[in-house]
Amino acid sequence: MILAGCTLLPLLALTACGHGGADRSLPGTPHGAHGEGFRTASLTGGSRLVITTQGGVRVVGTDDDHVTVDESVLARGDGSGSTYTLDLPCDEGDDRARENCGGMPLVRVPSGLTLTVRARNAGIDVSEVRGALSLSTVNGDVTVQDSGAKSARQHLMTRNGSVRATGLKGFGVDAGTVNGDVDLQCATSPGTLDGVTRNGSVRVTLPSDAPAYATDARTVNGRSTLNVPVAKVSDHTHRLTLRTVNGDTEARRG
Numbered sequence: 001m002i003l004a005g006c007t008l009l010p011l012l013a014l015t016a017c018g019h020g021g022a023d024r025s026l027p028g029t030p031h032g033a034h035g036e037g038f039r040t041a042s043l044t045g046g047s048r049l050v051i052t053t054q055g056g057v058r059v060v061g062t063d064d065d066h067v068t069v070d071e072s073v074l075a076r077g078d079g080s081g082s083t084y085t086l087d088l089p090c091d092e093g094d095d096r097a098r099e100n101c102g103g104m105p106l107v108r109v110p111s112g113l114t115l116t117v118r119a120r121n122a123g124i125d126v127s128e129v130r131g132a133l134s135l136s137t138v139n140g141d142v143t144v145q146d147s148g149a150k151s152a153r154q155h156l157m158t159r160n161g162s163v164r165a166t167g168l169k170g171f172g173v174d175a176g177t178v179n180g181d182v183d184l185q186c187a188t189s190p191g192t193l194d195g196v197t198r199n200g201s202v203r204v205t206l207p208s209d210a211p212a213y214a215t216d217a218r219t220v221n222g223r224s225t226l227n228v229p230v231a232k233v234s235d236h237t238h239r240l241t242l243r244t245v246n247g248d249t250e251a252r253r254g
């Protein structure tokens with residue numbers, strides 16, 4: 001159905017369908033104080049946002065239904081169906097792109113969406129995003145605060161950096177690095193949790209009422225400390241796997 005040149009999409013509302021003096025630019029088309037680049041897109045519940053960058057990024061969940069970036073940040077957006085991709089390009093010759101090159105530009109997103117971030121040479125910092133998370137970077141930390149959902153699986157990975165989470169929710173958690181720590185404080189009791197590093201420690205804090213877990217905690221040069229109820233190995237309902245080579249492994253109730 002076509003109305004006034006606007007195509008109505010059920011899962012991705014484009015800002016081109018504004019009225020009166022409202023913004024009439026499509027996400028990713030020229031717009032903004034600097035004359036070009038993405039400024040905002042509207043995403044409905046259940047949508048998936050993919051952020052790609054050659055640097056890092058800070059992502060904050062809000063009660064709004066829009067994805068937004070500051071005017072000082074160069075970004076490009078593209079979407080089809082229920083998936084929207086936001087690219088933060090790195091161009092040393094563009095003043096607006098310099099912050100993307102190893103920096104941490106801020107992106108505000110609807111709190112309930114599914115979030116994927118692929119970064120490089122800087123960290124990923126996510127807070128107040130209440131959905132499934134898939135966060136990966138190289139040469140930077142992955143930091144999560146008060147995010148995730150009890151019914152979703154969380155994937156947190158880096159290399160040459162640490163993974164740190166507080167208030168993390170999920171029915172399953174995969175967290176890993178090579179050179180760094182894995183430190184997870186869980187707000188819910190995941191069915192499975194895998195924490196793996198090589199040069200660093202793995203520490204997991206579960207809720208105070210966490211059930212018994214079948215636990216496999218191993219280290220070569222370090223010690224293992226377990227302060228959670230122990231389930232039978234055959235019990236696959238709740239499972240902890242903690243692995244490192246040079247460092248400690250620890251699991252406890254909060």
